[in-house]
Amino acid sequence: MPTDTTPTDAEAACFEAGIKFGSLYHQFAGTPVSPDSAASLEAAIEESIENQPHCAAVTVDVLVDELEAELADATADYTELTGRFLEVEIVVDYEGCEVVTRMEMEDGYPLMRLESVRDERST
């Protein structure tokens, strides 16, 4: 007997959350960034990704301390945005399912992970 493989709303919500994370990272990785320009980049990333469907909230921290540490030994006064200068939280709301996701460094890689999946209709 075939198993039903139709996605649930919660699974679709998780898919949407993943799209936002992949979009955010690959749109903005490589952007020239310095401690002085970190705040405007944070705001632009948040507002641009919040345009995407079902995206309830995006919070971006460009880690100025990490930027300053990187630049202390450098000949330049800016670098390229990459995962180790970023902390991100994205909340997606899809058909009443709320998904919270977060990106942080783990073992030197920017790890994107699902924090929670809540079906608000059942609570």
Add this chain to the structure above:
Amino acid sequence: MPTDTTPTDAEAACFEAGIKFGSLYHQFAGTPVSPDSAASLEAAIEESIENQPHCAAVTVDVLVDELEAELADATADYTELTGRFLEVEIVVDYEGCEVVTRMEMEDGYPLMRLESVRDERST
């Protein structure tokens, strides 16, 4: 009584699939492309995204007919890669859950959607 909001493996698999789609689109949208360079771009997109964790297969079609139609009226012989020149299928395998996702145009937008979610351990 609090509801358990811990993601299931199937939900995590859908999140992973979304990451791949968002990554693919925002990494490569904007790439200069022509009918002659479509094939090498297809191969590079497939192989680069297949590097990502849990990514079982990526199939990319750059729609040469659509490119040719766009360029027939243009003064240039190339354009920028965007959703209406792309069809993509991505298969993710995460902890025994297989997720199939597809991008195609709908109402003029590149719609990314979940096709199926199959828990191979239960079939």
Add this chain to the structure above:
Amino acid sequence: MPTDTTPTDAEAACFEAGIKFGSLYHQFAGTPVSPDSAASLEAAIEESIENQPHCAAVTVDVLVDELEAELADATADYTELTGRFLEVEIVVDYEGCEVVTRMEMEDGYPLMRLESVRDERST
């Protein structure tokens, strides 16, 4: 007799100006943008590219009227940043040579062009 092919400072200044334009366009093309998020994106583009060496000033206008016209007939309330929603001026100063460059639409393409090259040491 071999011709000297060593670049002049003015030529190097023009090369630097081109780098800024190509960087700006291909870093930010594809970013989700709406009339409401246009201002934060303008600020982030300006400040990020001004980080690059020899970049004296970047002025970005995201054309909100053009965005609104595009979205009037659309089912979505955002679109992707591309050349027809952008006007950009970049001023580069390299070893005393000031180069002014501008991007505007021409025949449906975002045309980047050199406005002026001024060797300030000789004026």
Add this chain to the structure above:
Amino acid sequence: MPTDTTPTDAEAACFEAGIKFGSLYHQFAGTPVSPDSAASLEAAIEESIENQPHCAAVTVDVLVDELEAELADATADYTELTGRFLEVEIVVDYEGCEVVTRMEMEDGYPLMRLESVRDERST
């Protein structure tokens, strides 16, 4: 007396060469890459940038030895494309002026520089 600030053809050629370099770097930086996918990425970068106006030739080396060294100590088997894994040469031909440009690492930064500017009409 005002100085003439109209760009020469050689200056315009250098501007065009800079555009190609900035485009190449900011379009493809961040792409997931491994030793196995390096060759397809090289081909796609070359062919896509060669689409741009006045671009005579693009030669891209993704430095597989550098990738392997980076990945030897890593938990992942891919990384993100960035300047230290790239060597690029771009030749632009604009109105009879040939400009040769190259990118290589210097002091830990991907330095893009003009190699030569040759006005073929005068030789």
